Amino acid sequence: MENHKLNEKQKKAVEYEGRHLLVLAGAGTGKTRCIVGRAAYLIEHGTSPEKIQILTFTKRSANEIVERVKSSLSTNQAQSLNGSTFHSWCNQLIVRYPNLFGASGYTVIDPDDQLSVMKMVCGDQIIEYKGIRIKPQQLIDIYSYGRNTRQNLSNAIREQVYKGKMDDETNDEIDIIRPKIEVLLKAYQTKKGEGRYIDYDDLLLVVANRLRNDKEARDILNKQIEHLLIDEFQDTNPLQWYLLEPFLEIAHFYCVGDDAQSIYSFRGADFKNVHLFKERVPDSEIMILDKNYRSTQEILDMSNWLIDASPLDYKKQLVAARGSGRIPKLINITSQWEEANFIAEHILENFTENNKQFSDHLILSKSTYYTKPLQAVFIQKKIPYVTYGGRKFMEAAHIKDVISALRVVNNHLDEIGWMRFLTFWDGIGEVKAGKYISKLIAYEDPLQCAQNLGDIVGGSEGEAISDIYNTIFLNAGNVKVALQETYARMELPLAFKYRKDWEEKRKSDFPVLEMLGDNYASIGQLISEGVLENAKQLNGAPVLEGSAMSDSEIKDHVIISTVHSAKGLEADVCYVLNVSPKVYPSAWNLGSDDKIEEDRRVLYVALTRAKNELIITRDTNSISTVNKAKTVGFNSQYFLEELPEHLTEQFINPYNIIRSKDISKPNAIDLSFGMDFS
Numbered sequence: 001m002e003n004h005k006l007n008e009k010q011k012k013a014v015e016y017e018g019r020h021l022l023v024l025a026g027a028g029t030g031k032t033r034c035i036v037g038r039a040a041y042l043i044e045h046g047t048s049p050e051k052i053q054i055l056t057f058t059k060r061s062a063n064e065i066v067e068r069v070k071s072s073l074s075t076n077q078a079q080s081l082n083g084s085t086f087h088s089w090c091n092q093l094i095v096r097y098p099n100l101f102g103a104s105g106y107t108v109i110d111p112d113d114q115l116s117v118m119k120m121v122c123g124d125q126i127i128e129y130k131g132i133r134i135k136p137q138q139l140i141d142i143y144s145y146g147r148n149t150r151q152n153l154s155n156a157i158r159e160q161v162y163k164g165k166m167d168d169e170t171n172d173e174i175d176i177i178r179p180k181i182e183v184l185l186k187a188y189q190t191k192k193g194e195g196r197y198i199d200y201d202d203l204l205l206v207v208a209n210r211l212r213n214d215k216e217a218r219d220i221l222n223k224q225i226e227h228l229l230i231d232e233f234q235d236t237n238p239l240q241w242y243l244l245e246p247f248l249e250i251a252h253f254y255c256v257g258d259d260a261q262s263i264y265s266f267r268g269a270d271f272k273n274v275h276l277f278k279e280r281v282p283d284s285e286i287m288i289l290d291k292n293y294r295s296t297q298e299i300l301d302m303s304n305w306l307i308d309a310s311p312l313d314y315k316k317q318l319v320a321a322r323g324s325g326r327i328p329k330l331i332n333i334t335s336q337w338e339e340a341n342f343i344a345e346h347i348l349e350n351f352t353e354n355n356k357q358f359s360d361h362l363i364l365s366k367s368t369y370y371t372k373p374l375q376a377v378f379i380q381k382k383i384p385y386v387t388y389g390g391r392k393f394m395e396a397a398h399i400k401d402v403i404s405a406l407r408v409v410n411n412h413l414d415e416i417g418w419m420r421f422l423t424f425w426d427g428i429g430e431v432k433a434g435k436y437i438s439k440l441i442a443y444e445d446p447l448q449c450a451q452n453l454g455d456i457v458g459g460s461e462g463e464a465i466s467d468i469y470n471t472i473f474l475n476a477g478n479v480k481v482a483l484q485e486t487y488a489r490m491e492l493p494l495a496f497k498y499r500k501d502w503e504e505k506r507k508s509d510f511p512v513l514e515m516l517g518d519n520y521a522s523i524g525q526l527i528s529e530g531v532l533e534n535a536k537q538l539n540g541a542p543v544l545e546g547s548a549m550s551d552s553e554i555k556d557h558v559i560i561s562t563v564h565s566a567k568g569l570e571a572d573v574c575y576v577l578n579v580s581p582k583v584y585p586s587a588w589n590l591g592s593d594d595k596i597e598e599d600r601r602v603l604y605v606a607l608t609r610a611k612n613e614l615i616i617t618r619d620t621n622s623i624s625t626v627n628k629a630k631t632v633g634f635n636s637q638y639f640l641e642e643l644p645e646h647l648t649e650q651f652i653n654p655y656n657i658i659r660s661k662d663i664s665k666p667n668a669i670d671l672s673f674g675m676d677f678s
């Protein structure tokens, strides 16, 4: 099993006998390996897998860890091991104990739906003061930030609207704007209650509040959970801690984290959870890992240099267990097309000549938006790729249309669901839909809706809508059939609505959706859990976002990821894009030391993903602009400004790298034909 490949310190951490442990360790030092090893160790030593809960930040890493535990054990002992995100774990608890948490009949709404509710609440009201206009999305952000950081409304407004400024003028403005925001946020909460909606953050609160206040709930879960294994502990936020705290008396905590990789403060992450671990967690210990097994020393030298230049003291100097390798390359480019072509050529060369697979290549960018030219070049050159950090399967418009029909059968008070389902049909606009909805939500149950829907809507749309509603109602116990029947009835209008890219992109998602239906016992479960899952990971059926190649053909693909979605990933060759002034750190963040340091950690995470080859690109135009700006006293605080020369090898024009293999003057052609005519 995996423990055999553990070093002394890792082994000690895996076999920890005490109550609560934090494994504090640098990039690539085996934190994931420790979680995998710990779960396997516990199971091998008699803990039943159902009593172990692994908590991660993405469904992808949860699946990966669970799969690794399973394959590291000789029998299928780990079949029922559970790994999930905080949100989906809470959701599972709520679904498993509907009475205990009192949330049955509630619909989980995703961020898009949250925005719809907020828009309904705002109507035509506008909050505007001194040139600052607060839009519904910003209201959601303030609300979510306040709840995740457990800070009061004024502080949440300060962070989200005023970039954390503390001066008197800002204080006065916050005092004026706050009451208007408060009214709308309270109206939003009321609307959620009326529609029986719970948003993602509510999932955590529902569980946390119950456990904190109810001994019976703690006793019940005490029988259910023995060990919590928590990945990326540096990125837990105060709300997550509020949820975890009551579990301290229920379960053993096994946390792994790296303070130098904390990159989620904009969602309220607080790496004090790492620094204050011993104070907050009685009966706990901290163990440290420092030997890096992922990268060669040259890659670590650059990463160490970056983090060492921080005013924060991370006490991190990673040492490569693998020894020395290639020096990182710093490629200066003049346009994104040049960058895209260089990367595409480099990958193709590796693929055809160096025996590498596409999946040996990982491309990291701060935003997916920046990678659009790269994606276009990949499509053109037929390089298969997937993107991480893009839109989720269940959040795509065509999927949400079909799901909206199921939502209104599951909860006929679901106004967002009704709005989407009714306005899907030609001839029904928002005003008409609003009138129908007020009648529909006055009914006591979905059966009455089923009986009256046709009459309320009237005409051919009324017939179609009522037919779908009744069909779902009758098949509520068989999610797959309900989905098939719904899709069969919506296919034509769907194909029309999305005619631009129906055939090549959207249509093929529906067999996946139906397959997904098989995993759920009820429509309610599909809706509440399905919105939290990324269907890409389910049943091993990949749904490619962006690539023109058909999904089933591709097993081997390049990964294009945002740095934020790249936690835990690693690859032989890594390209870190656009490490330019004004990007690292971002020009937006220059006013805040905390944000500059977070950008530094983002770059650190990116650099430390590479195993053997690290290729960094940067825009020469922005360097020359910054140089000019420097003469007038502007300081970009660019991270690579003082980069010591020996840490990287620099190139000016990337084509030189590919073409430098050729000589500059053409030889005369040598036509010795090699045919022996003797």
Ligand SMILES: Nc1ncnc2c1ncn2[C@@H]1O[C@H](COP(=O)(O)OP(=O)(O)OP(=O)(O)O)[C@@H](O)[C@H]1O
Binding pocket: 005, 006, 007, 010, 025, 026, 027, 028, 029, 030, 031, 032, 033, 034, 258, 261, 292, 293, 294, 567, 568, 569, 570, 608
């Ligand atoms: N004891 C070991 N012997 C050999 N290889 C190891 C050992 N421990 C870890 N590795 C390898 O080192 C790499 C990094 O390990 P892992 O992903 O567990 O680190 P991590 O600390 O979670 O990294 P990060 O936080 O940067 O994502 C992996 O390829 C892993 O297989």
